[in-house]
Amino acid sequence: MPDKTLKVVTYAAGASLAAITLVYVFGPTYFLDSDTPSSSGGALSNRKKGVVGLSNPANDCFINSVLQALAGLGDLRLYLIRETHRRSLDDDFVYAQPVPTGAFPRNDDAASSRFGKDIPDWKLEGLQRGSVTKNLKEILDALNERPIYKKTISAVPFVRALEEAFRQRISRQQQDAQEFLQVVAERLCDEYYAGRRARWFARCIGGLDEESPLPAPSALYEKRELDPIQMPEQTGGKGTGDIGRTEGQDEDEEEGFPLEGRFESQIECLTCGFKPRPTPSTFCTLTLNVPQVSSTTLGACFDGMFKTEYIDDFKCEKCRLVHALAVFEAEARQSATDASRAKAQAGAEKLRLAIDTDPEKPPEDVELPDMRYAPKRKIARHLRMTDFPRILAVHLSRSIFDASHSSQKNSAKVAFPEELPLGGLLQQRRYKLLGVVTHKGSHHSGHYESFRRQNIYPPFSNPSTFQPAKVYSRTASPADEKVKETSTRDVLSMQREVYLLFYELDRSH
The missing domain is CATH 3.90.70 (Cathepsin B; Chain A)
Structure with a gap:
């Protein structure tokens, strides 16, 4: 701390x-x-x-x-x-x-x-x-x-x-x-x-x-x-x-x-449905925001904290790998030499494995496209x-x-x-x-x-x-x-x- x-x-x-x-x-x-x-x-x-x-x-x-x-x-x-x-x-x-x-x-x-x-x-x-x-x-x-x-x-x-x-x-x-x-x-x-x-x-x-x-x-x-x-x-x-x-x-x-209590924050990509590992956090006092209304309830304040939040322009890790896979597959089709084609195909194969197993851990020996070219997605954030x-x-x-x-x-x-x-x-x-x-x-x-x-x-x-x-x-x-x-x-x-x-x-x- x-x-x-x-x-x-x-x-x-x-x-x-x-x-x-x-x-x-x-x-x-x-x-x-x-x-x-x-x-x-x-x-x-x-x-x-x-x-x-x-x-x-x-x-x-x-x-x-x-x-x-x-x-x-x-x-x-x-x-x-x-x-x-x-x-x-x-x-x-x-x-x-x-x-x-x-x-x-x-x-x-x-x-x-x-x-x-x-x-x-x-x-x-x-x-x-x-x-x-x-x-x-x-x-x-x-x-x-x-x-x-x-x-x-x-x-x-x-x-x-x-x-x-x-x-x-x-x-x-x-x-x-x-x-x-x-x-x-x-x-x-x-x-x-x-x-x-x-x-x-x-x-x-x-x-x-x-x-x-x-x-x-x-x-x-x-x-x-x-x-x-x-x-x-x-x-x-x-x-x-x-x-x-x-x-x-x-x-x-x-x-x-x-x-002491514990929270878990979970996000979900609304495009591919991928859910990364939840992020845990602890608390000793729980702060709830009071809405600017004439009257409300404590339950409504809790709902305001635990309601689903939608966030735009988020770069999903799985969608980034899917985008990178499309780039490598295109390079493999357009490669003029066998060496470059084999390299692109090997990179694509590693990306497929990462997408199927753990998108949060991309292959270290594969150079992904720059982050700024990764697609932006809308996600839902849950807190429980x-x-x-x-x-x-x-x-x-x-x-x-x-x-x-x-x-x-x-x-x-x-x-x-x-x-x-x-x-x-x-x-x-x-x-x-x-x-x-x-x-x-x-x-x-x-x-x-x-x-x-x-x-x-x-x-x-x-x-x-x-x-x-x-x-x-x-x-x-x-x-x-x-x-x-x-x-x-x-x-x-x-x-x-x-x-x-x-x-x-x-x-x-």
Whole structure:
């Protein structure tokens, strides 16, 4: 992955939905699906007034709203617990030594795409140690406390950890919550793959199978001279020859980073019907463009992204070979000498073989006609989701730019459901809404508010199991800090302000 430089961490204010200077002492966080006040749940009812908030000493609305929304994602919290616990069990040496460039498990395209170039040792060590993962777990744990009194905490420790991870300062002036979320999510994903790669490398140079504990530092030093890439093939011992395979199997069985999903982009030539190999890509947050209409739906925004796109003047690889074949056949018919005729016929035969087998790999010893003479075709481009993330983070892009390069906010209503179906009939997934971040204001100023569903995950007890439950939200007003109730219907009606949506995969379907 490219380095997160200053221009990424210090976000551009000109094209952002920003946060004005407001002090949210105990908010703005809304909770959904809590328990109802009742005689059996009186103690729990008293604790409802103790929702942990985030202080806002500056323009930190964009930070606080994202952290509060992330605090309501159960799968993310389980992932953070697993990763921090895993690193705490392993020897410190496993993550302290940067893995050499070019050392990857077999068939690990995700790791090779993220660490395929030189990365500074200080940054790679931070990724392997999971510094941001650890600090995010701590602040999300604190936000999920249920104190009996009003309590606020500060996001400063987490922000400092993020700044130290990039060795850059995060500006507080007019920032975009989506860009902050993107930086955090990508960093967490990088740390996941860096930690997995560090464990694989430690086992490789230690000559251990997947079920063995990671070696002590002395054992690693003794085997340091071995090539980590060739280690599985060169050394013997139990499980060593299959270490790349067993590591890959183990990582496939575990659930990876919950916000990561995968796309495949497929093009098809409308003239010859040729379909090249699909181009895969990954995402941690999904950006959907909001059309410039008075009202639309989230489903329509998804359709706009996944609809078939038609592109003119595209040079199809198969059509280029067919064109080259026609040129060689014409040369063979018009050749004056046997040598030139034989050369043209040999080239034509190789082109036929490439057309029938793999048009993306033309014969290397055949000189094709210049690319500018290749025919132009119309193609259809399809985009489909191949790996559905456990947590779907959706960003509704509301930026509008005109010819004069000025920008404004698109205030179209976007209706979004509480339950979101995605995928086709054969691979449909259903998601449940767990968090919403809204933006109020213009394209250049405003403030963010965060809504999150209050879920009680097992094995925690629920004193009001058999009591009728209502769905409501609550927040402390910046002005009077009173708790108010807001129904899910009211949350779903915030169609002009909705900016970020957090859905969690419903595993019951």
